[in-house]
Amino acid sequence: MRSDPAEFNLVAPSDLQSALALMTDEGERWMPIAGGTDLMVQYAAGALRARRLMSIAGLAELRRINVAADEIQIGAGSTYTDLRRHETIAHEFPMLAQAAGWVGGIANQNRGTIGGNIVNASPAGDSLPSLLAYGAELILVSLNGERRVPYTTFHTGYKKIQLASNELIRAVCLPRRFIGYVQHARKVGTRNAQAVSKIALAALAQVDGGIVRDVRIALGSVAPVPMRLAETERILTGNLLDDSVVALAAKTAASEVKPIDDIRSTARYRAAVVGNLVVEFLERLRAEPAATEARNEALARWNALSADAAEGEILACCGSRAWARAMAARRPLADESALVGASDEICAGLRDADWLEAFRAHPRVGEKKAEGSASQQSAAWSAQEQSSAAAAGAESKAALAEGNREYERRFGRIFIVCAAGKTSGEILAILQKRLQNDDRSELREAVEQQRQIMQLRLRKWLRA
Amino acid sequence: MTKRGAAKRDISLTVNGEVKTVSAYPMERLLDVLREQLGLTGTKEGCGEGECGACSVFMDGALVDSCLVPVLQAQGSSVVTIEGLAADARARAVQDAFLEYGGAQCGICTPGMILAAVHLLNAKSAPTMDDIREGLAGNLCRCTGYVQILEAVAAAAAKRGAAR
Numbered sequence: 001m002r003s004d005p006a007e008f009n010l011v012a013p014s015d016l017q018s019a020l021a022l023m024t025d026e027g028e029r030w031m032p033i034a035g036g037t038d039l040m041v042q043y044a045a046g047a048l049r050a051r052r053l054m055s056i057a058g059l060a061e062l063r064r065i066n067v068a069a070d071e072i073q074i075g076a077g078s079t080y081t082d083l084r085r086h087e088t089i090a091h092e093f094p095m096l097a098q099a100a101g102w103v104g105g106i107a108n109q110n111r112g113t114i115g116g117n118i119v120n121a122s123p124a125g126d127s128l129p130s131l132l133a134y135g136a137e138l139i140l141v142s143l144n145g146e147r148r149v150p151y152t153t154f155h156t157g158y159k160k161i162q163l164a165s166n167e168l169i170r171a172v173c174l175p176r177r178f179i180g181y182v183q184h185a186r187k188v189g190t191r192n193a194q195a196v197s198k199i200a201l202a203a204l205a206q207v208d209g210g211i212v213r214d215v216r217i218a219l220g221s222v223a224p225v226p227m228r229l230a231e232t233e234r235i236l237t238g239n240l241l242d243d244s245v246v247a248l249a250a251k252t253a254a255s256e257v258k259p260i261d262d263i264r265s266t267a268r269y270r271a272a273v274v275g276n277l278v279v280e281f282l283e284r285l286r287a288e289p290a291a292t293e294a295r296n297e298a299l300a301r302w303n304a305l306s307a308d309a310a311e312g313e314i315l316a317c318c319g320s321r322a323w324a325r326a327m328a329a330r331r332p333l334a335d336e337s338a339l340v341g342a343s344d345e346i347c348a349g350l351r352d353a354d355w356l357e358a359f360r361a362h363p364r365v366g367e368k369k370a371e372g373s374a375s376q377q378s379a380a381w382s383a384q385e386q387s388s389a390a391a392a393g394a395e396s397k398a399a400l401a402e403g404n405r406e407y408e409r410r411f412g413r414i415f416i417v418c419a420a421g422k423t424s425g426e427i428l429a430i431l432q433k434r435l436q437n438d439d440r441s442e443l444r445e446a447v448e449q450q451r452q453i454m455q456l457r458l459r460k461w462l463r464a
Numbered sequence: 465m466t467k468r469g470a471a472k473r474d475i476s477l478t479v480n481g482e483v484k485t486v487s488a489y490p491m492e493r494l495l496d497v498l499r500e501q502l503g504l505t506g507t508k509e510g511c512g513e514g515e516c517g518a519c520s521v522f523m524d525g526a527l528v529d530s531c532l533v534p535v536l537q538a539q540g541s542s543v544v545t546i547e548g549l550a551a552d553a554r555a556r557a558v559q560d561a562f563l564e565y566g567g568a569q570c571g572i573c574t575p576g577m578i579l580a581a582v583h584l585l586n587a588k589s590a591p592t593m594d595d596i597r598e599g600l601a602g603n604l605c606r607c608t609g610y611v612q613i614l615e616a617v618a619a620a621a622a623k624r625g626a627a628r
Contacts, residue, residue: 002512003491009470010490010536033534040532041513043491051469053491057537081526105602106580108514110526111533 001046008043010053016061016170020143022054023166030054032168034062034077035111037104038120062115062170065089071176073139076115076169080127081106083114093174095130095185095202102126102187102197115169118151121159121225122196128155128226129202130185132218134174141170148173155225181206181214182288184281188273190264197221198265199273203281205236207288209295209463211456212236217278222257222270231256232278238387238420240456246282250275295336295462303332316377317457318450319361319370320354323347340458347451355447359416362453365389365427366400371414377464381457389424396424403431410435411442418452475539479504480548490536495519497535498545506546506575510604517603520576521545527583529602546575555582558620567616569607576603581617591621 011030013019022030031050033039034057042048056062062077067088074083080100083089090097103109103117103126117125118138136151140163151172154162163169183204189195199222205215215236217229232253239245259270302310310328311321318324326346333339350358360372363382366389370379383390389400407415415434417427434442469489476485479502486501498504498521510518512531519530522544530543549555558581561567568574577600584591584599591599596617605613 005469005489005491005493007469008489008491010534012490012536012539036532036534036537037514040493040534044512044531053534055534055537101598104514105517106583106599107517107520107527107529107602111528 003043003046003048008048008051008053010055012055012058016059016141016168017143019054019056019059020141020166020168023168024143028052029165032056032119034113034116035079035108037108037112038116056168062168066171069176071173073171073173074114075171076118077113078115080109080112080114083127084109088176092176092179093130093134095133095183095204096127096174098185099127099130099187099200099202102200114172118154118169118172119161119163121155121161123158123224123226124196124200124221125226126187126197126200126220129200129218129220131172131174132226132228133202133204133216134178135216137173138169139171139173140164140167142167146170152228158224178204182285184284186277186280188277196264199259199270199277201274201277201281203278205281205285207241207285210240210286210459212239212241212285217253217281219257219274219277221264222259222274224258227257229253229256229278234423236282238385240459241282241286242455246279246286249282250279253278296334298462298464299333299335299339314461316375316381317461318343318358318454319372319374319378320350320358322354323350323358336459336462339462340455343454343458344451347447347454352443355443355450356413358450359414359446362414362416364401364404364414365417365419365431366397366404366424377461381460385418385420385453385456389419389427396428400424400428400431403428403435407431407435411439413446416446416449416453418449418456420456475535477535477538477540478542480544486535488535490534492535493531494521494523494533494535494538494543495530498530498543504545504547508572508575510572510576515602515604516573517576517580518573520579520603522579522583527580546579549579549582552582554585554620557623558582558585558617561616561620561623562613565612565616565619567608567613569605573603573605573607577605577613581620584617585621589621591617593618596621 013022030052033053033055039048059077062075064075065078065086066073072088080103083100084097103112114127117127131151138149138151138154140147156162181204185202187197187200189197200220203217206213215233217233218226220226232249235249235252254271254275257271257274259267261267307328311324314327315324323346330342333342361370361374361378363370365386404415415431417430419427434445472487472489474485475488476483486497488497495507495509498507507521507530508518510516514529514532520527521530524541555578558578580600580603588595596614
């Protein structure tokens, strides 16, 4: 039933200080109302519990957008239309501008505010995944002053937020560090406008030579609060987006979310679509064509070298001299796929001794120096590949060192694993599992790991 | 019984170019004030929750749903309703196109549709069909199936382009 306006009070303080003073008022709280696109809907349904409301729609202090050198501060009272029209937001934070365009129709975008979207705290809030993906911080203000909190922890549960009863969100701050990232936002709903989302995704990544350097994936409507896909991000980081990585990421994403059955969709549908959206994002990353030409040029330079020089240079990708000699003999190679294809063919014909030579060019996992000779480039790549593992604490480093010793006692050679993106815990688990292998199948496993390392390195080499 | 609400108060706003002062509860909807106190019944109520756009008006130039605006928030602003656009050449062109293309049937959505179309054309003189779809996405029609409405807006835009 519709509410009776006689039962409600509404005041309109003329500035932020007066509004904050009202919020410290004894007695019943003054509920802030900005564009009314949520509260007035509750009011229409007779479901608005607050009886004292305070309009903050006209407060100029809340509607400024300031662009500083390192961040943009978006006043919480900025409307979705303000966001869509702002140059810096459109250019550097396109996922936020795009999400603003998802909100209702134009009339709703002219009234609804980003601060309102945050405090309304619906799991389906359109702008929220992008704020999470961009690593937003919020400036909260009360008569006591301001405090700055990370957005990550602002939502503490379904419709629960970390905002004191005397506080307002003054501004949303986004770091200006995503230039050059591929950014991808997608809403899945029954229709584009005026539909609450079944799932919304905001994902961005920095890809360097096909390798994912940094990736942030956030989703709405799949958990009580907007969430990051931490596990999926970890799988992708430091890796090349080959089919197996994409498939693993999709599977992980679908299992990482915590969707529910509700009026708009089912949990099963949501989990499946999350996987699909992640694939769509990764396909877009893979399609980034920009660097192709540079790689072909790098290859043309190598094609023109003397046989000895060509062999010496490519040895950084794999320490087997037989392999390097065969690679140099296959020149000229036209492009990256020809290069990787040639390597795979040569690998198929390598003897065990060649593989053992290749293994010796790697340092032990958790160490820096290889047993055999390794180029500077090879050592630098090893350090990169093992960077996730190197972040481990002393205890797991010790466990890894002990595992390495056991492996070498058992198989008489260094333990080889494609370490890129893997933590020391994961590597340790793999090591322990492989200790159960017999000699022959363990050599095959090590060769496969070496082949994966070589693929990564060949691609990095073209991009060096 | 404790008095929790507010008394009526005088609220002034400009409506279709004229300053009006109404006596209203601050949480009364702008929609109701326009229709019931000012007699401007061209603004319709459809859903009453910001989904259908039948109650669209311009507030300080921006398209808004008047069912979601507490009248106190309109204090001091300039509101334009469909009646206020009667003499506007752009609105007339849209209205003519709606007639020509069969963009109006029962008429409940039509004022809001025309306001949304004019709002779009004010911002974009040569909109694409996607622009038109987006500009009118907040307005629901239960009769036409939308195609005639979209065609009408496209025709009005083209006519204006040709007239230049």
